[in-house]
Amino acid sequence: GQNIDQPTEMTATEGAIVQINCTYQTSGFNGLFWYQQHAGEAPTFLSYNVLDGLEEKGRFSSFLSRSKGYSYLLLKELQMKDSASYLCAVRGDNTDKLIFGTGTRLQVFP
Amino acid sequence: DSGVTQTPKHLITATGQRVTLRCSPRSGDLSVYWYQQSLDQGLQFLIQYYNGEERAKGNILERFSAQQFPDLHSELNLSPLELGDSALYFCASSAGRETSGPGDTQYFGPGTRLTVL
Numbered sequence: 662g663q664n665i666d667q668p669t670e671m672t673a674t675e676g677a678i679v680q681i682n683c684t685y686q687t688s689g690f691n692g693l694f695w696y697q698q699h700a701g702e703a704p705t706f707l708s709y710n711v712l713d714g715l716e717e718k719g720r721f722s723s724f725l726s727r728s729k730g731y732s733y734l735l736l737k738e739l740q741m742k743d744s745a746s747y748l749c750a751v752r753g754d755n756t757d758k759l760i761f762g763t764g765t766r767l768q769v770f771p
Numbered sequence: 772d773s774g775v776t777q778t779p780k781h782l783i784t785a786t787g788q789r790v791t792l793r794c795s796p797r798s799g800d801l802s803v804y805w806y807q808q809s810l811d812q813g814l815q816f817l818i819q820y821y822n823g824e825e826r827a828k829g830n831i832l833e834r835f836s837a838q839q840f841p842d843l844h845s846e847l848n849l850s851p852l853e854l855g856d857s858a859l860y861f862c863a864s865s866a867g868r869e870t871s872g873p874g875d876t877q878y879f880g881p882g883t884r885l886t887v888l
Contacts, residue, residue, distance in 0.1 A: 763813040
């Protein structure tokens with residue numbers, strides 16, 4: 662079967678660093694994506710990993726370990742506007758479709 | 772703005788009715804995907820079209836149907852509607868290729884909020 666696990670909710674303080682974990686078990690692997698989604702709005706693309714290691718993009722970084730079926734999204738210098746859901750999604754072999762986790766709702770407090 | 776457009780933004784209708792949701796992909800994208808997101812649930816993949824042809828099917832009910840037209844816009848039809856169909860419906864598009872590969876990022880439209888009374 663296919664399964665993607667993320668924590669349901671997390672809280673953090675403005676200016677802090679937060680790490681959102683994602684573990685997956687899928688039939689084949691051809692890339693892992695992170696999206697940000699504010700309530701009632703469209704998911705917006707944040708990052709993509711297909712090889713092991715860390716991808717850095719400004720305040721956001723994403724890490725992948727294919728052997729462990731594990732990824733994390735690291736958000737630095739948190740801002741209030743970072744309060745949103747963060748969705749982990751995996752693409753399997755020979756397919757374009759994405760399997761999404763249920764998302765992690767992050768609340769940033771002043 | 773992702774460049775993907777969806778209409779209508781909101782739709783309120785009754786059980787048993789039929790609705791059509793419309794999506795226009797980003798310029799140059801050949802693949803269109805439909806997702807359903809119910810309250811407090813994850814995005815559920817429904818169906819994918821690539822250059823007019825169905826490419827992949829997910830958890831799409833038999834009451835739902837979709838197509839992609841020669842100008843690459845897509846429509847999702849839902850009929851007859853049930854209360855449980857109330858959800859956000861998102862369309863996404865990607866460049867797509869003849870064969871699947873990494874790096875083909877999906878960009879999402881603003882969604883259609885469907886309420887079935």
